[in-house]
Amino acid sequence: MTMSDWSAVTRPIPVPNELTRPFWDSARQGVLALQRCQACGAFQHPPYATCVKCMAIDLKFEPVSGKGAIYAYTIMYHAGDRRFAAAIPYASIIVELDDAPGALLAANLLEAPYTEAKVGRRVEVVFEPLNDDITLPQFLLARDTT
Amino acid sequence: MWEHRCKVALSGVGFSRVTRSAEVPLAAHALEAVKGAVEDSGLAMSDIDGLATYPELPATGHAVVDGVTIVSVNCMMAMLKLPNLSWHVQVETVNIGGAVQQAANALLAGVCRYAVVWRAMHNPKGTYQNLPGTHANGPTQFTAPYGFGGPGQGMAVAYTRWLERHNQNREKMATLAVTQRRHSHKNPHAYFCGQPLTREDYLKSRMVAYPFCLYDCDIPVQGAVAIVLTTADRARDLRPRPAYLAGYGQRLAFEVAGRIGSLSSYMEGGRSSSRLTWERSGFSPKDVDVAQIYDGFSASVIYGLESYGFCKEGEALDFIQDGRMELDGELPLNTFGGSLSTGRIHGLWHIIEGALQASGRAGERQVKDVNVSFVGASAPIVQGTTFIFVREPY
Numbered sequence: 001m002t003m004s005d006w007s008a009v010t011r012p013i014p015v016p017n018e019l020t021r022p023f024w025d026s027a028r029q030g031v032l033a034l035q036r037c038q039a040c041g042a043f044q045h046p047p048y049a050t051c052v053k054c055m056a057i058d059l060k061f062e063p064v065s066g067k068g069a070i071y072a073y074t075i076m077y078h079a080g081d082r083r084f085a086a087a088i089p090y091a092s093i094i095v096e097l098d099d100a101p102g103a104l105l106a107a108n109l110l111e112a113p114y115t116e117a118k119v120g121r122r123v124e125v126v127f128e129p130l131n132d133d134i135t136l137p138q139f140l141l142a143r144d145t146t
Numbered sequence: 147m148w149e150h151r152c153k154v155a156l157s158g159v160g161f162s163r164v165t166r167s168a169e170v171p172l173a174a175h176a177l178e179a180v181k182g183a184v185e186d187s188g189l190a191m192s193d194i195d196g197l198a199t200y201p202e203l204p205a206t207g208h209a210v211v212d213g214v215t216i217v218s219v220n221c222m223m224a225m226l227k228l229p230n231l232s233w234h235v236q237v238e239t240v241n242i243g244g245a246v247q248q249a250a251n252a253l254l255a256g257v258c259r260y261a262v263v264w265r266a267m268h269n270p271k272g273t274y275q276n277l278p279g280t281h282a283n284g285p286t287q288f289t290a291p292y293g294f295g296g297p298g299q300g301m302a303v304a305y306t307r308w309l310e311r312h313n314q315n316r317e318k319m320a321t322l323a324v325t326q327r328r329h330s331h332k333n334p335h336a337y338f339c340g341q342p343l344t345r346e347d348y349l350k351s352r353m354v355a356y357p358f359c360l361y362d363c364d365i366p367v368q369g370a371v372a373i374v375l376t377t378a379d380r381a382r383d384l385r386p387r388p389a390y391l392a393g394y395g396q397r398l399a400f401e402v403a404g405r406i407g408s409l410s411s412y413m414e415g416g417r418s419s420s421r422l423t424w425e426r427s428g429f430s431p432k433d434v435d436v437a438q439i440y441d442g443f444s445a446s447v448i449y450g451l452e453s454y455g456f457c458k459e460g461e462a463l464d465f466i467q468d469g470r471m472e473l474d475g476e477l478p479l480n481t482f483g484g485s486l487s488t489g490r491i492h493g494l495w496h497i498i499e500g501a502l503q504a505s506g507r508a509g510e511r512q513v514k515d516v517n518v519s520f521v522g523a524s525a526p527i528v529q530g531t532t533f534i535f536v537r538e539p540y
Binding site: 009010011012013014015016017020044045046048052071072073074075076077078080081082083084087089090092093094104105106107108118119120130136 | 273274275277279280281282283284285286287288289290291292293294295296298299302303304305306307310311352353354355356357358402403404405406407408409
């Protein structure tokens with residue numbers, strides 16, 4: 001069986017800060033929103049104080065579709081992080097969204113064998129609540145691969 | 147070309163004993179390495195008037211205790227009580243290679259005469275990455291909740307992209323691990339000196355973070371290495387033959403914290419650093435006789451070979467085959483065994499080996515007829531620096 005068992009994993013809970021709070025507020029409502037430069041239109045992630053492309057400071061969080069492709073991945077076999085030991089082997093993936101080229105999101109590939117993680121594989125966002133305040137964006141293999 | 151090329155030289159080198167984990171305070175290792183480097187130069191400790199290091203503790207989640215888990219400039223000053231100390235620095239953004247570059251700058255500015263640079267690395271007993279937290283702050287809020295717990299995974303994601311984009315096979319990396327291990331048998335200071343590693347060992351070894359197996363990762367150790375840098379005219383009066391610094395560069399574009407997996411960031415980092423080094427020295431990759439390229443994780447060598455210009459993108463795993471990285475090959479590579487065989491001491495050991503090869507002091511592992519010796523002293527994406535040392539000033 002190549003499915004990772006996440007049931008005994010205690011994920012560390014993200015602590016939003018001034019830059020990142022809108023991302024987590026949106027995720028809690030089931031919306032994936034990324035920081036977008038209002039001057040040049042580029043999306044970026046993780047959030048930053050300025051646009052990393054054009055240095056503008058007028059940045060707003062805008063919803064994106066949540067469809068994208070696996071940009072890169074690793075399969076973790078090492079239990080060095082005890083919090084995740086129960087899930088090994090598991091796929092940690094980096095996703096590039098169709099709407100936000102260049103913005104790279106870390107995630108896990110859920111509800112699929114970890115061997116399904118491949119560069120270029122189509123994925124779509126799903127939301128995993130950790131508690132009342134924090135919901136993690138995660139990814140599944142896309143149902144519609146077109 | 148750089149007007150200061152070959153005006154600074156690396157003279158003495160020193161090594162501490164390397165143990166698997168901490169048995170004595172790290173300061174003892176640092177002191178042993180520094181004393182060794184000063185003695186190798188034929189200097190007295192009182193001649194040393196400059197100090198530089200990069201003291202970072204890579205084992206996350208452990209307390210920073212100066213003298214025990216790091217060795218800061220303050221700690222070294224307190225131990226050595228140098229009567230003529232006139233300059234010191236502790237760098238942050240450019241890793242240990244940056245400390246070497248700052249020392250070279252200080253020598254060129256005439257604010258010190260004999261500078262010592264050391265790198266001391268702590269390996270705590272027990273778990274290396276101590277990650278017990280229930281919350282993820284700062285940049286880790288976008289990575290830690292997904293089980294990205296250590297640098298190995300951050301590097302592994304870029305490696306899968308490289309492998310699959312270029313339709314390459316990770317098994318070819320066995321050549322790097324096995325050849326470097328063989329090189330290390332001629333380096334008595336290396337942790338794995340005398341312990342064989344075969345291609346079969348590599349191919350059968352357990353996976354850590356795919357595509358990295360155990361032998362793609364340097365082994366955490368406790369130890370230190372050190373060098374003496376001085377001006378070229380002073381170096382000529384010292385005991386060892388000098389290795390002249392022909393040029394250096396550093397990574398110019400920094401990645402936003404928490405953004406991981408970007409293969410292009412490795413390539414841009416390596417290109418920016420090496421471009422400066424090629425321009426300043428006047429050399430190009432085809433002029434290089436021997437290369438040391440940082441290998442904390444094996445894939446760093448791929449990004450180095452490609453971004454520094456030794457081969458084309460996507461070809462590095464083919465480039466290292468067919469004996470090309472052997473001591474008598476086209477580009478002898480990581481001739482001291484690399485971090486994969488010496489243990490995790492970071493890039494100062496690569497710099498030491500680059501200088502020893504340039505000055506003809508590499509002993510049994512000396513490559514024949516070396517003039518131009520290249521060093522990439524850390525992973526191109528993180529704090530990458532590059533150097534060229536030469537045997538003859540020009």
